Amino acid sequence: MVRRGLMAWLSRVGVALVALCCSVSVLYMLACSPRGDPRQLAFPRHESLAGKEEYQAAIHEREGHQKDYINSLKQQVAQLKDALQERSRQLTGLQGQSNGTRGAGLDQVLPKGTQADLLKFLHSQMDRAEVRSGAKLPSEYAAVPFESFTLQKVYQLETGLTRHPEEKPVRKDKREDLGEVIELGLETLNRPKDHGHTGQRVFSASDFIEGIYRTERDKGTLYELTFKGDKNHEFKRIVLFRPFGPILRVKNENLNTARTLVNIIVPLAKRAGKFQQFMQNFREMGIRQDGRIHLTVVYFGREQMSEVKGILENTSKSAHFKNFTFIQLNEEFSRGKGLEVGARVWKGGNVVLFFCDVDIYFTAEFLTTCRLNTQPGKKVFYPVLFSQYNPSLIYGHHDSIPPLEQQLIVKKETGFWRDFGFGMTCQYHSDFINIGGFDLGIKGWGGEDVHLYRKYLRSNLIVVRSPARGLFHLWHEKFCLDELTPEQYKMCIQSKAMNEAxxxxxxxxxxxxxxxxxxxxxxxxxxxxxxxx
The missing domain is CATH 1.20.5 (Single alpha-helices involved in coiled-coils or other helix-helix interfaces)
Structure with a gap:
């Protein structure tokens, strides 16, 4: 009897709940109905003044509720952000105390088991990224390029129509991100080396030279920071990694480039006038300002060869410079062959090779960047150079064109990052030989650079590709030959237009x-x- 009564009661309750759900559904459908003007449904139109005032009052009331809701969300976000920053500081401090031992001492701050799992996850992200060694990549399109930055500017490849090739970090999150990274780098450098030592140098933001960073969307962000060292040609490098969480320290290493020679290899055929301009830049930046440099010129054919040799010998005499090699080949020009011969003729120590063209302008700072971003058996550097637009179009009348040094400014109006070129590169001689060099079956211009780039990407070396603010491609007129097919000619004109303005x-x-x-x-x-x- 009791059981039947209980079942009846449950049945009645079930029917009531079903009815209630149906009613709520009907009301929801009526409230969300798209028919008619929503303003008219919520607030019927009245012609009287009182009706308009009620309408405005209802709007203000709704706006007030929305503002209160937004403020509540902002408070919650701020609280979560503070909690995340506090947790980040705790993890960062514990990581420093552990001296590289994963998970050491975390149970003092977080619940047991939680801290170990978190730190294990963060380090697994770092292990999957290209932090300590390179990863084999299928093609040049799979490589994630770096962006470079100083205290004032960020040099970025992705510009579109609104962003600029170099600009101040306008976005607040970008400023805070890079500022936090530099601050952590300084904190790492200024950490006491041993107890009782009081004569330790204190590093400041003025010692920061340049940084590069890149974000792999499924892993995190890698930062490499370079600071001035204790002596000339000495540097400090701090490597940090942010695995979508607190920043982890990876490396703190000393670099000394005082004895690192850069061998600039230039393949050439004719173009004596361009070579004269190149040697003016080489003399100022390479010989006078840097000094730790060698020049190898591989010349094809005999036309204009005497003029080129004369320019080289005159520079040698006037600048007291003997570190050059001139090689002459009686065959058709091949850029890959010229660079291959120039690299393999070197019989000295393990030198840095900088593959360069005659229409390239570089600064002494770039030569330093070339040294810092290469490491035998570990790193090769593929800088993205800044390509100059046609000065006659940029500055208007020919007479108003300023001197070359004043034209070389990284601005949206003066040029663009040549991110489709892989010809200028820095690598150690040993790495070039071990990778197998160029494909000598490629003739003329183009193709050989991408082939070498792909080989490095498929190796275990880290390929550093980032904008280089001290490396410029000088504008020169591009000619589209009549022998081209209509489609090739069209593509040639498109390429020419892109380089004009x-x-x-x-x-x-x-x-x-x-x-x-x-x-x-x-x-x-x-x-x-x-x-x-």
Whole structure:
């Protein structure tokens, strides 16, 4: 009896719940119905003043509720952010106390088991990334390039139509990110080396030279920071990794480049005028400012060879420079062959090879960057150079073009990051030989650089690819030959246009007739108004 009563009661409760759910569903459907103007459904239109005031009052009331809700969310976000920063400081401090031992001492802060799992996850992210060694990549498209930065500027490859190739870190999160990284680098450098030692140098932000960073979306962000060392040509490098959580210290190493020689290898055929310009830059930046440099010129053919040798010998005499090699090959020009011969003729120690073209301008700071981003058996450097636009289009009249040194500014109006080129590269001689060098079956310009780049990507070496603010490709006119097919000719013209001027500057050329017509109309209107007065 009791059981039947209980079952009946449960049945009635079930029916009531079903009815209640149906009612709620009907009300939800009516409230969310898309028919009609929602403002009219919520607030019927009244012609009277009182109706309008009620309408506005209802709007203000709704806005007030939304503002309160937003403020509540902001408070929650701020609390979570503070908690995350506190946890980050705790983990970072414990990591420093552990001296590289994973998970040491974490149970003093976090619940037992939680801290070990968290730190294990963070380190697993770091182990999967290219932090300590390179990862084999299938093609050049799989490589994630670095961006470089100083205290004031960020040099970025992805610009689009709104961002610039170099700019201040405008976004707050970017400023805080890079500022935190530099601060942690200084904290690492200034950590006491041993107890009782009081004469330790204190590093400051003014000692920071340059940093590079890149984010792998499924792993985290790698940072490499370079600071001035205790002596000339000595540097401090701090490697940090942020695995979508607290930053982890990876390396703290001393670098000395005082005896690191850079062998600049230039393949050449004819172009004596360009070589004269190249040697002016080489003399100032390579010989006078840097000094730890060798030049290897591999010349193809005999036309203009005497002029090129004369330029080289005159520079040698006037600058008291003997560290050069001139090789002449009686065959058709091949860039890959020239660089291969120039690299293999070297019989000295394990030198850094900088593969360069005659229309390249480099600074002494770039040579330092070349040394710092290469490491035998570990790293090769593929800088992204800044390609100059046509000065005649940028500066207008030919007479208004400034001297070359004043043209070489990293701005959106003056050029672009040449991220599709892989020809200029720095690597140690031993790595070039071990990787197998160039494919000598490639003739003429192009192809050989991408082939070598792919071989490095498929090796265990780390490929550092980042914008180099001290490496420029000088503009020169591009000729599209009549022998090309219509499709090839079209592609050649497209490439030529890309190197001539920026998007906006080319647009001004396309619409110059309309601009001139508008200017003439304005002048005519001004004259008419003047006569009336």
């Amino acid at each position: 920026s998007h906006g500057q080319l647009g001004m050329l396309v619409f110059r007739k309309e601009i001139e017509a508008h200017r003439r109309k304005k002048k005519a209107a001004m004259k008419t108004n003047t006569k009336k007065v």
